[in-house]
Amino acid sequence: MAKREISEINAGSMADIAFLLLIFFLVTTTMDTDTGLIRKLPPVLDITEPPPPIKQRNIFEILVNANDQLLVEGEYIQVTELRAKAKEFIKSDPTNPNMPEFKMTEIPRLGVVPVSKQIISLxxxxxxxxxxxxxxxxxxxxxxxxxxNEFAQQKFGKPYTELVQKSGSSDAIKEKMKAVKKFYPQRISEAEPKKVGGSE
Amino acid sequence: MSKFRKKGKKGQPAVNTAALPDIVFMLLFFFMVTTVMRETSLKVENKTPKATEVAKLEQKSLVAYIYIGKPIKKLQAAFGTAPRIQLNDAFKTLEDIALFVEMEKDARDQVERNKITWSLKVDEKTKMGIVTDVKQKLRKANALKLNYSTKKTDKISN
Incomplete structure (x- = not known):
């Protein structure tokens, strides 16, 4: 019997098929990662215990009303001025009796340092x-x-953001990062919202 | 004449395209591996505000999204224009958040459950009332690590 010849499969269109798939995945793919402000919520507290009293001088009060106006420490300001004011408050000034108090705290790598008792209330x-x-x-x-950043630059010769980026690579850097974080702890307290002034 | 006579005209040889499928396949596999399909279709308007101090969310698998905003134009006839909460693919109410938190936690490994970031994608025109309510619900459900989804910008204005 004569051998029947098997013709070769034409693979010429394989590239076309692959291209088709490639274009599909190119279009559907999303490379961008989500970005945003990362915050932590406080855990639910027992209401039976009254909160400890906080001195007025340690609180930086920010109120925002329904018309998007800002009242900071009893003063009406623009949002662009807020950063400078907040910085001044967080840094505090030992000679000014209206600025937050200091508490001597031991921080690894820094020793015993005065840490301001600032709290920002929003x-x-x-x-x-x-x-x-x-x-x-x-x-x-x-x-x-x-x-x-300023503090880390002054103490360790590197800005804080760089310490954060490299904190995964070595324990020493991580410790430095934690020290800076402890020196300027982020204390933003958000009060339960009230329905005050202004229309919706 | 001689037997070394050249046969016919000699044109430019065609470029060998045999390796073309290989290259395309390589690209194809790259995109297949890196691609993340859009899981939800947005039912609310979602133009997140801009901020300067943004951080990247590193692990996509550890992020759960909560969308808040006005229903999109197409759905406004049915749902009105009041801001709504969208979880996964449907409009939900505040009461559903606790269940949503539980389901998202269940879908992940034991060790990763407390590392989930809850990304709030809120439209910039939304009022804070509904956002605060959602935050309180998350707090009660012990979902504390939040991310306010924002786009990066260099400068903010008044």
Whole structure:
């Protein structure tokens, strides 16, 4: 019997098929990662215990109303001025009796240092726009970041952001990062919102 | 004449394209591996605000998304224009958040459960009332690590 010849499969269109798939995945793929402001919520507390009293001088009060206006320490300001004000407050000044007090705290790598007892209290209205809320949050985080950067630069010769980036690589850097973080702890307290002034 | 006579005209030889499928396959596999399919279709308007101090969320698998905003134009006839919460693929109410938190936690390994970041994708025009309510619910459900999703910008204005 004669051998039947098996013809070779034409693979010429394989490239076309692969191209088709490639274009599909190119279009559907999303490379961008989500970015944002990372914050921690406080855990739910027992209401039976009254909160410890805090001296007025240690609190930096920020109120945002339904018309997106800012009242900081009883003063009406623009959001662009907030960062400088917050920085001044967080840094504190031992000679000024209206600025936060200091507490001597032992921090590894820094020894016993005065840490300011600052607390930022943020209260917004139910009618405040989310955009404004983010702006305020952003300025506060920015104020802490700038102070930490300055401090880290002065103590360790590197900005804080660099320490954070490299904290995974060595324990020494991680310790430095933690020390800076302890020197300027981020204390932003958000009060339960109230329905005050202004229309929705 | 001689037997070394050249046969016919000699044109430019064609470029060998035999390796083309290989190259394309390589690219294809790269995109197949890196691709993350869009899991949800947005039902709310979602233009996140801009901020300067943004950080990247590193592990995508450890992020759960909560969308808040006005329903999109197409759905406004049915759902109105009041801001709504979207979890996964559907509109949900505040009461569903606790369940959503539990389900997201269940879907992940034991060790990773406390590392989930809850990314709030809120439209910039939304009022804080609903956002605060959602935050309180998350707090009660012990979902404390939040991310306010924002885009990066160099400068913010008043």
């Amino acid at each position: 209260q917004n209205d139910n009618g405040t726009s989310y955009e404004m809320y983010i702006k305020v949050q952003n300025e506060l985080v920015g104020a802490y970041n700038e102070l930490r």
